[in-house]
Amino acid sequence: MRVILLGAPGSGKGTLGERISRATGFPRISTGDLLRKAVREGTPVGRKAEAVMKAGGLVDDATVTGLVRDRIAAPDCLGGYILDGFPRTVAQAEAVEAIDPARPEVVLDLLVSEDVIVARLDGRRICEACGDVYHIVNKPPKPPSVCDACGGDLVQRPDDAAATVRERLRVYREATAPLQARYRAKGTYRPVDGDGFPEDVYSRAAGVLAGEGCRL
Numbered sequence: 001m002r003v004i005l006l007g008a009p010g011s012g013k014g015t016l017g018e019r020i021s022r023a024t025g026f027p028r029i030s031t032g033d034l035l036r037k038a039v040r041e042g043t044p045v046g047r048k049a050e051a052v053m054k055a056g057g058l059v060d061d062a063t064v065t066g067l068v069r070d071r072i073a074a075p076d077c078l079g080g081y082i083l084d085g086f087p088r089t090v091a092q093a094e095a096v097e098a099i100d101p102a103r104p105e106v107v108l109d110l111l112v113s114e115d116v117i118v119a120r121l122d123g124r125r126i127c128e129a130c131g132d133v134y135h136i137v138n139k140p141p142k143p144p145s146v147c148d149a150c151g152g153d154l155v156q157r158p159d160d161a162a163a164t165v166r167e168r169l170r171v172y173r174e175a176t177a178p179l180q181a182r183y184r185a186k187g188t189y190r191p192v193d194g195d196g197f198p199e200d201v202y203s204r205a206a207g208v209l210a211g212e213g214c215r216l
């Protein structure tokens with residue numbers, strides 16, 4: 001199975017993807033994580049992507065598709081995989097279908113209102129050391145600005161500031177929303193209400209996946 005997580009930035013794709021990964025054993029592949037790693041390591045891809053990401057734009061299709069092609073060729077993807085943050089354009093959707101055409105597919109579109117999204121992302125804090133995710137209101141760390149898991153410093157992702165969030169949402173509506181119509185026409189589109197607690201969102205998504213014959 002190829003599980004595609006659609007949904008705006010801040011809709012909770014990462015959290016949901018991790019839960020589905022634990023339940024199914026499918027690896028979660030986040031193109032945002034792959035790109036941030038490339039930026040940290042200063043690879044040619046990272047050097048190309050850094051400025052675009054910081055401005056809230058989209059990295060070019062060929063670069064991102066290359067990352068995904070390499071990743072889904074790994075043996076742990078044989079039984080299935082979860083794509084988080086990819087595809088984001090129709091060209092990327094076509095590319096993954098060409099790379100792995102026989103794979104059954106389900107597209108979970110996490111629907112969350114824009115006000116909720118801006119509040120979630122603006123308050124999001126990430127551990128610099130281990131990547132754990134917190135929120136200043138919804139999931140505060142015990143001592144302020146220190147990671148509960150490892151004691152690392154919590155920072156705001158440079159593209160999570162309110163102004164950049166609005167730009168990311170605009171880009172999402174323009175480039176990614178057309179994917180909804182495409183997957184609806186293909187018959188693999190499944191909307192999921194993304195409001196509320198992570199456990200509730202997961203139960204809704206798990207219900208959909210079970211209906212598609214996914215073992216959880």
Ligand code: ADP
Nearest residue numbers: 009010031032053056057058059064085086088
């Ligand atoms: P979010 O979904 O919260 O925006 P991500 O971590 O998925 O966060 O992505 C962060 C940034 O990485 C995006 O704003 C974009 O610049 C870049 N990026 C991630 N995935 C893609 C993709 N599939 N195509 C183009 N750019 C991408």
Ligand code: ZN
Nearest residue numbers: 127130147150
């Ligand atoms: Zn940590």
